Each structure stands twice: as C-alpha cells, then as structure tokens.
Amino acid sequence: MRIIIDVMSGDNAPAELIKGALIAVEEFPVDITIVGDETIIEDIVERDNLDLSRLTIVHADDVINMEDKPLSVVRDKSNSSMSVGLRMLAAGEGDAFVSAGNTGALIAGATLIVRRIKGVQRAGIATVLPLEKPMLLMDSGANLVVNEENLEQFAMMGSIYMKKIFGIESPKVGQLNNGTEYNKGLPLQVEAYKRLSEVEGINFVGNIEGKEVPFAACDVLVTDGFTGNILLKVVEGMGKFMLKTLKGVLTSTLTAKISALGLLGQVKTVKKKFDASEYGGAPLLGISRPVIKAHGSSDANAIKNAIRQAIQFVNTGINVEIAEYSVEFDRKKEEERQREREEAEKAKEAENSSKESDDSK
Amino acid sequence: MRIIIDVMSGDNAPAELIKGALIAVEEFPVDITIVGDETIIEDIVERDNLDLSRLTIVHADDVINMEDKPLSVVRDKSNSSMSVGLRMLAAGEGDAFVSAGNTGALIAGATLIVRRIKGVQRAGIATVLPLEKPMLLMDSGANLVVNEENLEQFAMMGSIYMKKIFGIESPKVGQLNNGTEYNKGLPLQVEAYKRLSEVEGINFVGNIEGKEVPFAACDVLVTDGFTGNILLKVVEGMGKFMLKTLKGVLTSTLTAKISALGLLGQVKTVKKKFDASEYGGAPLLGISRPVIKAHGSSDANAIKNAIRQAIQFVNTGINVEIAEYSVEFDRKKEEERQREREEAEKAKEAENSSKESDDSK
Numbered sequence: 233m234r235i236i237i238d239v240m241s242g243d244n245a246p247a248e249l250i251k252g253a254l255i256a257v258e259e260f261p262v263d264i265t266i267v268g269d270e271t272i273i274e275d276i277v278e279r280d281n282l283d284l285s286r287l288t289i290v291h292a293d294d295v296i297n298m299e300d301k302p303l304s305v306v307r308d309k310s311n312s313s314m315s316v317g318l319r320m321l322a323a324g325e326g327d328a329f330v331s332a333g334n335t336g337a338l339i340a341g342a343t344l345i346v347r348r349i350k351g352v353q354r355a356g357i358a359t360v361l362p363l364e365k366p367m368l369l370m371d372s373g374a375n376l377v378v379n380e381e382n383l384e385q386f387a388m389m390g391s392i393y394m395k396k397i398f399g400i401e402s403p404k405v406g407q408l409n410n411g412t413e414y415n416k417g418l419p420l421q422v423e424a425y426k427r428l429s430e431v432e433g434i435n436f437v438g439n440i441e442g443k444e445v446p447f448a449a450c451d452v453l454v455t456d457g458f459t460g461n462i463l464l465k466v467v468e469g470m471g472k473f474m475l476k477t478l479k480g481v482l483t484s485t486l487t488a489k490i491s492a493l494g495l496l497g498q499v500k501t502v503k504k505k506f507d508a509s510e511y512g513g514a515p516l517l518g519i520s521r522p523v524i525k526a527h528g529s530s531d532a533n534a535i536k537n538a539i540r541q542a543i544q545f546v547n548t549g550i551n552v553e554i555a556e557y558s559v560e561f562d563r564k565k566e567e568e569r570q571r572e573r574e575e576a577e578k579a580k581e582a583e584n585s586s587k588e589s590d591d592s593k
Numbered sequence: 594m595r596i597i598i599d600v601m602s603g604d605n606a607p608a609e610l611i612k613g614a615l616i617a618v619e620e621f622p623v624d625i626t627i628v629g630d631e632t633i634i635e636d637i638v639e640r641d642n643l644d645l646s647r648l649t650i651v652h653a654d655d656v657i658n659m660e661d662k663p664l665s666v667v668r669d670k671s672n673s674s675m676s677v678g679l680r681m682l683a684a685g686e687g688d689a690f691v692s693a694g695n696t697g698a699l700i701a702g703a704t705l706i707v708r709r710i711k712g713v714q715r716a717g718i719a720t721v722l723p724l725e726k727p728m729l730l731m732d733s734g735a736n737l738v739v740n741e742e743n744l745e746q747f748a749m750m751g752s753i754y755m756k757k758i759f760g761i762e763s764p765k766v767g768q769l770n771n772g773t774e775y776n777k778g779l780p781l782q783v784e785a786y787k788r789l790s791e792v793e794g795i796n797f798v799g800n801i802e803g804k805e806v807p808f809a810a811c812d813v814l815v816t817d818g819f820t821g822n823i824l825l826k827v828v829e830g831m832g833k834f835m836l837k838t839l840k841g842v843l844t845s846t847l848t849a850k851i852s853a854l855g856l857l858g859q860v861k862t863v864k865k866k867f868d869a870s871e872y873g874g875a876p877l878l879g880i881s882r883p884v885i886k887a888h889g890s891s892d893a894n895a896i897k898n899a900i901r902q903a904i905q906f907v908n909t910g911i912n913v914e915i916a917e918y919s920v921e922f923d924r925k926k927e928e929e930r931q932r933e934r935e936e937a938e939k940a941k942e943a944e945n946s947s948k949e950s951d952d953s954k
Binding site: 363364373376377408410417418441442443444445446447457458459461462463464465466467468469470471472473474477478 | 724725734737738769771778779802803804805806807808818819820822823824825826827828829830831832833834835838839
C-alpha cells in the first residue's frame with residue numbers, strides 16, 4: 233500500500249509532516265510518497281539531520297495557502313503539492329492522500345480531480361469528535377447548504393465509516409436540531425427526519441440537541457456544513473477552554489498547587505481525551521479514493537495517526553460499501569422517477585379518454 | 594416597582610418559584626405578584642410552611658406545558674398563568690414579567706399580547722453565556738430564519754443591553770460564522786457583515802468562529818435562532834461534560850482523591866463559573882415591556898437572580914434606548930424607500946421624454 237502526503241500543508245509544514253511520514257513508515261507496513269518543494273525539503277533534511285531513504289519524493293513547485301480560493305487547486309495553483317498529490321491519487325499512483333492544507337481547496341480538488349463515487353451527490357467532511365464516545369460529525373464544513381437527500385447520504389456514509397473503522401455494528405444516527413420532536417427545525421430538518429426514519433440500513437435515533445452532543449447521544453451526527461462547522465469549532469474551543477480553566481484551578485492557590493501534584497497524570501489523561509488528533513484526520517467521505525484532511529496544526533504524531541487512519545480506510549473497503557449503497561440509491565431514484573412519469577402519462581390518458589367520451593356524447 | 598412571576602412554569606414549579614419570589618422580596622426594594630393556581634399554591638404554602646403575606650397572588654386556572662404549541666398562549670390556554678401574567682404586564686399592572694415556561698409560547702405571547710417596540714422587526718432571545726467573560730448570544734432560538742436587518746437590530750439591542758446591564762461602554766459585536774473573512778458563510782452572513790460594518794453605533798469586530806466563542810471574542814454575538822440554539826446548548830452541554838470529566842479526574846485514584854481534598858473550593862468556583870443562572874434569565878429583547886425567560890430548571894436562587902435582572906432591566910431604561918434606535922431605523926428605511934421611489938420616477942420621466950424626442954424626430 234502506498235500513501236501520498238502533501239508535506240507543504242498546514243501550520244507545521246514541511247518538518248512535522250516529513251517526520252510524521254518517517255514515523256509511519258517505521259511503524260506500519262506501508263510505502264509513502266511525500267509531495268513538496270524539493271529545495272525546501274532538502275533544507276529540512278539537512279537542518280534536522282533526517283534520513284529520507286525509505287520515502288519517495290515527488291517535486292511540486294507551488295503551495296496552496298490558507299488564503300487561496302478553493303478552485304485555485306485546478307487553476308492558477310495546479311502545480312501545487314496538493315494538486316500534484318491529488319492527480320497521483322486519481323491516476324492510481326497511491327491508495328490514499330493526506331493533506332493538512334486549505335480545506336476548501338482540498339474538497340474542490342478531491343471532487344474535480346479524484347471525483348465522487350457514482351451516485352454520491354455531495355462529498356462531505358466527516359470529523360470524529362473526541363467526546364464521551366467518539367462521534368462522527370458530517371458534514372463539518374464542505375457543503376454550507378444541503379438537502380434531505382444529501383443528509384441521508386451523509387448518514388449512510390457516516391454509518392459505514394463508523395462500522396468499518398470503530399467496529400460499531402449498527403451505528404446510531406442522530407440529526408442535529410433545535411429540539412428533539414420530529415417537527416422541530418426548518419423544513420429541511422423536518423423532511424430529513426422523515427427520510428432518515430424510513431430508509432433501510434440507517435439506525436436513526438432522532439433529533440439531537442446541542443446539550444446532548446457531548447454525552448454519546450449517537451455515533452453519527454448529520455447536519456449541514458454551516459451548522460456542523462460551528463458545532464465542530466465550539467466543541468474544539470470548549471475543550472481548550474476546559475483545559476485552561478482546569479489549569480487555573482490547579483494552580484490558583486498554594487494548597488491547590490500542592491494538591492495538583494498528585495493529579496498530574498490525570499490531567500494528562502483529560503488532555504489526551506480532548507485531543508482530536510488521536511483519531512487521525514477527517515476523511516472526505518464520498519470521494520472515489522480515500523482523502524484525509526489532517527488538522528492544520530498537526531504535529532508529527534497527528535500526521536502519523538492520519539496515515540494510520542488512511543491505511544485503515546483502504547484496508548476496510550469503506551468505499552466499496554459506499555459505492556454499493558450509492559448505486560442502489562441512484563437505482564431507486566430512477567425507479568421513482570420512472571413511476572412518476574408512468575403515473576403522469578396514465579393521468580393524461582385518462583383525461584384524454586374522458587374528453588373523447590365527452591366529445592362523443 | 595412590581596414584578597410579575599409565572600410560578601406555574603418550569604421543572605420546579607411552583608415551590609422553587611414561590612421561594613425565589615420570597616427571597617427577592619426580602620433582598621430587593623420590589624413588590625411581587627405571583628400568578629398561578631391558588632389551590633396548588635396553597636398546598637405548597639402548607640407543605641413548606643411559607644408566609645406569602647408580602648406577595649400578591651393572582652389566580653390562573655390553567656398551565657402551559659412544554660408540549661403545548663406556541664399559539665396556545667392566546668388560544669386554548671388563554672387562562673394559563675403565562676397568559677394572565679402577560680396580559681397584566683400589557684395592561685401596566687406590573688413592570689416586568691418572569692417565566693420559566695415554554696419558550697415558544699412565551700415569545701408568541703410576548704409578541705401578541707405585550708407587542709414589539711415600534712420599528713423592531715423581530716424580538717429575540719438574548720442569553721448571556723457564562724464563559725471567560727459574559728457574552729450575549731442573540732438570537733438563541735426565537736427566530737429560526739432571519740434576514741440581515743434582523744441581525745442588525747439584534748446587534749443594536751444586544752449592545753444596549755450589555756451597556757446598560759454590564760456597564761460595557763462600547764460592546765464588541767461579532768457575527769457567528771464558519772470563518773473570519775468578510776466573504777464567509779451563506780449570503781445572509783455576507784450581507785449582514787457589510788451592514789454591521791456600516792451601521793453607526795455598532796462596534797463590529799467581524800466574524801467569530803466557534804472556537805473563539807469561549808475566549809471573550811466579543812460582548813454580543815449575533816446569529817439566526819437555529820444556529821444560536823445549537824450553540825447555546827452545546828456550550829451548556831460542554832460545561833456539564835467538563836464538570837463530569839473533572840469529577841472523574843479527581844476521584845479516579847486514591848492519590849487523586851486525597852489531592853482533590855485540597856481543591857474542593859476551586860471546583861466549586863468552576864461550577865459557579867459555568868452556572869448560567871448566576872446571570873438570571875434570558876431577556877426577550879424587542880418587546881415593549883421587559884419579559885425574562887428563566888431556565889426551565891431554575892431553582893429559587895435562579896428565580897431570585899432573574900427577578901434582580903428584571904429590576905435592572907426596568908431601572909436602566911433599556912427599552913427607551915431600543916425604542917429611540919428602532920424609530921430611527923424605521924425613519925431611515927422610509928427615507929431609503931422614498932429615495933428609491935423618486936429615482937424610479939425620474940428614470941421613468943427620462944425614458945418618456947427620450948421617447949417623446951424620438952417620436953418628434
């Protein structure tokens with residue numbers, strides 16, 4: 233198996249990404265291609281005295297920055313490390329792609345270069361929230377506006393992911409909403425509630441309010457990308473806020489400071505609990521080959537985890553199962569359309585024949 | 594000053610609400626009218642041996658439950674304690690109204706019975722989030738769909754509230770969004786960004802991402818009621834989650850347990866920090882007389898705080914300032930419309946005269 237890494241992406245590029253690749257190639261049975269500016273990579277190799285003999289290096293002139301527009305990946309920056317990596321993935325020169333770069337560009341590039349799985353209407357970002365139990369949030373920012381069919385597909389793709397990666401037999405799916413009743417929310421949520429309740433293979437547990445999110449209310453939480461992005465970042469922010477407050481408590485007085493010494497190990501456990509990078513990155517579900525978005529602030533360890541996740545993604549055949557579902561989704565939709573056409577024709581015929589019988593009177 | 598309390602509302606009705614009123618009437622220079630079912634109130638008085646001689650009691654037959662539809666407040670349940678209290682407020686038989694009941698019904702009742710301030714397009718729920726610094730979130734659930742004019746009004750009403758109640762001279766206003774750049778979000782957020790930047794009297798600091806919310810990014814955070822409701826409840830849920838995790842840490846091992854003894858006081862401080870009820874309830878801003886929504890789980894202390902807040906609301910003349918703004922808002926809008934009409938007429942005249950000159954050729 234070969235994983236492609238865009239080492240020019242993220243806040244700690246390229247050093248931490250190269251180091252993450254080096255750890256991964258030691259720990260896992262995997263080949264790794266790193267894509268980036270060779271001159272910059274060589275500087276880092278020299279500075280940090282690294283041995284890249286086990287990695288394949290592919291040169292790319294350009295880099296996509298956080299400020300670049302999504303479509304730059306296929307336009308003015310088509311020589312960027314992200315674009316080169318995605319083209320290699322599309323051409324089968326690797327089995328999965330990891331980038332810590334510009335999310336918008338990664339989604340655009342994955343969709344336009346690697347392409348969606350047939351039948352998938354929208355690819356989405358699936359993020360595992362580090363809470364009481366891991367919970368997959370989808371979409372966490374790729375599609376600001378969605379319809380109920382998109383939400384159904386998110387629910388199904390998310391369920392397949394949680395089953396394959398976390399071994400959850402029948403993942404509970406919830407819809408993020410402003411109340412638990414079936415008729416809560418905007419028309420979108422009401423329609424999606426109906427659909428999620430009816431579709432076979434989705435274990436829908438109903439609407440989930442914000443306050444239930446931290447407490448393992450479901451395994452897969454579906455929502456539009458706007459609300460999902462707000463939720464994801466609030467959870468991240470509150471986690472940091474918690475640690476800051478906890479630290480404040482533990483060092484606020486001398487008694488507290490002394491008492492805190494006995495708690496150091498526990499505090500580390502809490503810190504690890506809220507560290508999203510333990511789960512790797514966020515997969516873009518619905519793309520025909522695995523693309524993993526690592527957090528922009530990823531260090532070597534987070535990149536190693538994202539690579540482990542990419543390996544699991546490939547090995548567990550997630551995309552095969554998504555494809556089976558989405559082809560079936562398309563087939564059912566076509567059947568539905570066919571039925572509607574036939575009914576419309578019948579209605580027309582009935583109208584005509586009643587007209588004729590009127591005329592013959 | 595007279596405050597009206599709907600004592601039949603919330604999870605702990607009526608006992609905790611009556612007790613809250615009793616504490617308030619001792620602590621503050623205020624008269625209080627409690628509205629509710631006299632038989633039930635008398636039972637509580639007997640059971641808990643209370644002395645209600647300093648309160649005025651007004652009987653109401655019915656109670657609005659959490660399951661009741663918003664419009665029940667003016668329809669089948671117009672004899673409820675909430676409806677009776679709101680009618681008293683509208684008639685000037687009290688200066689402010691506090692209820693811990695059904696939020697939808699309270700908004701509908703406040704809007705239909707007490708009425709909005711002239712020029713205010715939508716009343717909204719303004720909730721103070723207990724974070725690093727108090728931050729006012731508006732709207733936190735009254736209006737699932739809003740437009741940019743509504744968001745401007747929320748920003749202004751929220752600013753007036755934070756100035757008057759928290760003494761912040763020029764409150765910083767932020768817009769909740771999925772990124773900080775001016776062009777982030779849906780068309781609504783882009784339009785509102787422009788408007789919030791331009792309107793005089795609003796100290797707009799830009800878009801705020803979810804991760805900045807806990808860290809005093811602004812004093813007033815504006816958003817639609819759907820996203821606001823999700824945010825509010827996630828913050829609430831994460832606060833509870835944090836305390837649960839902290840408790841887990843402090844009792845996980847014997848060493849931790851012993852160390853924790855020195856931290857008991859600090860833990861209480863944290864708990865208090867995340868206790869929204871310390872700030873009282875959530876005012877419905879834009880209603881012509883002060884209506885305060887107390888949390889459904891309010892105990893006597895939270896009700897006392899909501900009453901203190903109602904007193905401050907009245908004393909600081911928040912509604913006078915909101916009215917001055919909204920009348921001006923209406924005047925400017927009328928001017929704008931007038932200008933548009935005149936321009937349209939001029940364009941028409943110009944067209945006609947060019948037509949005439951064409952005809953005369």
